[in-house]
Amino acid sequence: MTDSGMTDAGVTPGALLGVQEEPAPALRAESVSRTFGSGAREVHACTDISLEVHSGELLVVRGKSGSGKTTLLNILGGLDRPTSGDVWIGDQELTSLSDGKLAEVRRGRIGYVFQTFGLIPVLSAAENIEVPLRIRGTDPAVREQQVAEMLELVGLADHAAQRPYELSGGQQQRVGLARALVGEPDILLADEPTGQLDSRTAATMMDLIEELVKARGIAAVISTHDPLLVARAHNVVDLHDGRLAPQDGEARGRHAAPVPAV
Numbered sequence: 001m002t003d004s005g006m007t008d009a010g011v012t013p014g015a016l017l018g019v020q021e022e023p024a025p026a027l028r029a030e031s032v033s034r035t036f037g038s039g040a041r042e043v044h045a046c047t048d049i050s051l052e053v054h055s056g057e058l059l060v061v062r063g064k065s066g067s068g069k070t071t072l073l074n075i076l077g078g079l080d081r082p083t084s085g086d087v088w089i090g091d092q093e094l095t096s097l098s099d100g101k102l103a104e105v106r107r108g109r110i111g112y113v114f115q116t117f118g119l120i121p122v123l124s125a126a127e128n129i130e131v132p133l134r135i136r137g138t139d140p141a142v143r144e145q146q147v148a149e150m151l152e153l154v155g156l157a158d159h160a161a162q163r164p165y166e167l168s169g170g171q172q173q174r175v176g177l178a179r180a181l182v183g184e185p186d187i188l189l190a191d192e193p194t195g196q197l198d199s200r201t202a203a204t205m206m207d208l209i210e211e212l213v214k215a216r217g218i219a220a221v222i223s224t225h226d227p228l229l230v231a232r233a234h235n236v237v238d239l240h241d242g243r244l245a246p247q248d249g250e251a252r253g254r255h256a257a258p259v260p261a262v
C-alpha cells in the first residue's frame, strides 16, 4: 500500500472490493471564516462555512446584500485568505500557499466572471478574451485558435473586433465568460454575473453557463440575488449574516453541497 492509499498495483482498496468510489470534489471549503476589522468594528463576513462542488456541477450561493457572498467567493478563488479554515482545489490546499504559488493556481485553474464584466475598454472582444493566454505566454497561433473557439462558443464570432462599449450588456458578459473559460479552468467563480442584465438576458447567460459547466466538467460557484436563476443549479446554499442556512430542499443535485459539521 502506498501513502496515497493505493495498493502497489495502483488500485484503491475500494476498487479492489468493487465499491463505487465517490470522486473527490473539485472545490472544497472546510470551516471557513473571515473577519474584517477588530474590536467594536469587527465584522464576521463569513462564519464556519463548509461546502463542496464536484466537476460538472453548479452551486448557487444566494443571499441578501451584505450576507457575505463576495467574501466567500473571493476566498474560494484564492483572491482573499480566510481568517481560519481551509480551501482545497482538488488536492491542493490554497490557504497555506505563498502569494506567488497562489497566483499560479489562480491563473492556471480558476476562471472569474464579475458583475461589472471587468473588460478592458481599449481592447476588442477577441483581445479581452486573449488576455489570460498572453499572461500565460501561450503561443500566438494557439492563442488565435483558442480565442476563435471561445468567441464561437459564446455566440460572438461576428463581434470579435468590437470594443466593450460597442457591445450590449449581455454580449459584454459573454466576453467575460469566454475570458474566464479560455484557459480551461477546473473552477469557475462568478459573483452576481447577471446583476447588470435584464431578466431575459440573465436567463440566457445562466443557460450558457450551465451548458458550459456540464460540457467542460467545470465546478462552478455563482452568487446571485435572483431567485429565478437557482433553477439551473445542482445545489443551492443560502447565506445569512455570513452563515450557511440549512437546506430547504430546493437543490436538485445528487447530494447537498454543504458538508455537515463533524
Ligand SMILES: Nc1ncnc2c1ncn2[C@@H]1O[C@H](COP(=O)(O)OP(=O)(O)OP(=O)(O)O)[C@@H](O)[C@H]1O
Residues within 6 Å of the ligand: 036, 037, 043, 044, 045, 063, 064, 065, 066, 067, 068, 069, 070, 071, 072
Ligand atoms: N474589506 C472589508 N473590510 C471591512 N468589512 C468588509 C470588507 N469586505 C466586506 N466587508 C463586510 O462584510 C460583510 C459581507 O460583505 P460581502 O461584500 O461579502 O457581502 P455580499 O453578500 O457580497 O453583498 P452584495 O450582495 O451587496 O455584494 C458586509 O458587512 C461588508 O460590509
